[in-house]
Amino acid sequence: xxxxxxxxxxxxxxxxxxxxxxxxxxxxxxxxxxxxxxxxxxxxxxxxxxxxxxxxxxxxxxxxxxxxxxxxxxxxxxxxxxxxxxxxxxxxxxxxxxxxxxxxxxxxxxxxxxxxxxxxxxxxxxxxxxxxxxxxxxxxxxxxxxxxxxxxxxxxxxxxxxxxxxxxxxxxxxxxxxxxxxxxxxxxxxxxxxxxxxxxxxxxxxxxxxxxxxxxxxxxxxxxxxxxxxxxxxxxxxxxxxxxxxxxxxxxxxxxxxxxxxxxxxxxxxxxxxxxxxxxxxxxxxxxxxxxxxxxxxxxxxxxxxxxxxxxxxxxxxxxxxxxxxxxxxxxxxxxxxxxxxxxxxxxxxxxxxxxxxxxxxxxxxxxxxxxxxxxxxxxxxxxxxxx
Numbered sequence: 453x454x455x456x457x458x459x460x461x462x463x464x465x466x467x468x469x470x471x472x473x474x475x476x477x478x479x480x481x482x483x484x485x486x487x488x489x490x491x492x493x494x495x496x497x498x499x500x501x502x503x504x505x506x507x508x509x510x511x512x513x514x515x516x517x518x519x520x521x522x523x524x525x526x527x528x529x530x531x532x533x534x535x536x537x538x539x540x541x542x543x544x545x546x547x548x549x550x551x552x553x554x555x556x557x558x559x560x561x562x563x564x565x566x567x568x569x570x571x572x573x574x575x576x577x578x579x580x581x582x583x584x585x586x587x588x589x590x591x592x593x594x595x596x597x598x599x600x601x602x603x604x605x606x607x608x609x610x611x612x613x614x615x616x617x618x619x620x621x622x623x624x625x626x627x628x629x630x631x632x633x634x635x636x637x638x639x640x641x642x643x644x645x646x647x648x649x650x651x652x653x654x655x656x657x658x659x660x661x662x663x664x665x666x667x668x669x670x671x672x673x674x675x676x677x678x679x680x681x682x683x684x685x686x687x688x689x690x691x692x693x694x695x696x697x698x699x700x701x702x703x704x705x706x707x708x709x710x711x712x713x714x715x716x717x718x719x720x721x722x723x724x725x726x727x728x729x730x731x732x733x734x735x736x737x738x739x740x741x742x743x744x745x746x747x748x749x750x751x752x753x754x755x756x757x758x759x760x761x762x763x764x765x766x767x768x769x770x771x772x773x774x775x776x777x778x779x780x781x782x783x784x785x786x787x788x789x790x791x792x793x794x795x796x797x798x799x800x801x802x803x804x805x806x807x808x809x810x811x812x813x814x815x816x817x818x819x820x821x822x823x824x825x826x827x828x829x830x831x832x833x834x835x836x837x838x839x840x
Contacts (some may be wrong), residue, residue, distance in 0.1 A: 455771060456627075456829060458571050459822040466825065467818045469493070470563035471545040474816070477534030477552040477559070480593040481508045486532045486562070490586045492663055493566055499584075511586040513569055514608060516576035517836060524580035527605075527613035528828055529790060530565035531558045531590035540812035556809045557618040560816035560824070562586060564616075566826030567821065580836035583608045584791030588830040594751070596786040605793045611797035612760055615787040616824060618816055620809060622802030625823035627768035628778035628798045629758070631761040633716045635754035636685065638784030641711040642746040643668070643690075643732055647739070649697075649705035661707040662664040664739045665693065668732055669709075675727045680720055686780050687714040687723065714782040716753055724751075754788035757795040765798040771823055775799075776825045785821075801827070 459466070469489075469508050478486050494502045494513040501514035547553045554560075569584045585604070588606040589595030604610070622628055645668070647659030655697045672688045680686045690711040695704035713728065715721040729745045736743035768775040778800055789796050800826050808812040 455569070455822045455826045459825045462567055462570065464819055466563050466567040469566060470559050470816065470818060470821070473559035473562055474554045475548050475777050477547050477549055477554045479536055479552055479610045480589045480591065481595065483509045483532045483588040487511050487586070487588070489574040490530055490532070493796060494584070495568060497570045499569065499573060506543065506602055506604055507588065507595050507636065509588045510599045511610065512594060512604065513584040514577070515569065515572045515584065517580050517582070517736050517838070518576045519579040519838055520581060522579040523837055525583060525609050525611050526829045526832060526835055527583045527585050527610040527790070527794070528565060528568070528831065529585040529587055529588050529613060529787060531563040531595070532562050533558055533588050533591050533593070533595070535591055535810060536811055537810070541815050545816065553812065554816070555669060555811060555814045556591065557803065557816040558590065560618055560820065561616065564821055564824035565828055567825040571825065571829050572832055577838060578832045578836040579838045582832045583610055594786050594789070595764070596789040600789050600793050610794055612835070613790045613817040614760070614764060615790070615796070616767065616797070617785070617828065618803040618820060619800040619801045620806045620814070622776070622800055624804035624817060626772050626774060626776070626802040627765070627799055627827070628776040629756065629761055629765050629768065629797065630778045630780070631756050631758050633753050634717050634756050634778065634780060634798060635750065635785040635788065636714040636782045637721050637753045638751045639713040639721065640748040640750050641690070641709070641713065641728065642748070643709040643711070643743060645707045645709070645736055645741055645743045646705060647741040650698070650703050652701040652703050655703060658703045659740045660703050661705065661741060662695070662703065664711060664736055664741045665707045668735050668743070671731045671735055675724055675731070679723060679727050684718040684720050685782065686720050686724060686745050686779060688728070714784070714796045716780055717743050718753065751757055751786050752792060754785045754787045754798060755791060756797045760795050761795040763800050763835065764831070767827055767834055768799060771826045
């Protein structure tokens, strides 16, 4: 099953859909135009059911095969939201929304799944039901969690679920995947340190919060270097440091820091949370200050299931001739919530030699569309084959 000829025929149309989405990016759950466009196309394709408003602005389409005797139901998921980035590509279809940009390729994911949905509605060459899932708010909003919380999996009896992301650096149209932990848990830190403010010329009369925080930031790195197993994967990063003063000669009363913790196992996640709190509170107390920590568990570790991963790789090999072993990444992916509810797998499709995702010069490579669409379609046809 190489790239399907049908997607060569519809490539230009799917590319036009993608570029229209790129011109009109929408952030988090505000995917109103995108969601309406998706729903309109799914109805035009002839989906048996189209439901809007799942997970606030998510869209679900149901496509029944020529036979449904198998009782099998698989879900195919694409994300729709953009990022709060000012685009710098200069493309003729660049973002028309200042400060918003499809800098992660979700426009491509949505367009490819629409192309596959159109094909599956035309052919219905499978025995079962395909549920196409268009999710908002992957970029930090937890749209996958919201859709699952509304009972999506049970409502349509989804038994397995599959996702895909484009990946710069992987050759165009080729695939990569791995079994087990794949994308990291992405936790958030809010740390407030309060000391005693005063004049910078008289530090002895203060409890200097900037010094306290400097020690905290340095000590937090020992979680990775001295607490975690050296073969584990753990990142602790403080990314924001704000005081209540902008003056040159004032030691601030309070400092607020933000950051992120990334882990690839639940044991490391528990360890990191415990040590972050102990280090912040302990160091602050040493200097006579106080620290409060809000450790927010955000996206969980995304874990591919073995059987479904092998099947996804098999389909990828038939499309492109191969499927590489992907490396673990400390990036987060809220498809993790769907994989906690149902077995499934997440795959990477090559975007070629392009700017990195989340970069103002990034652009999804439209030449990856036929391979991506063929993979989506192949999942349905091969997981639910018609037998005579």
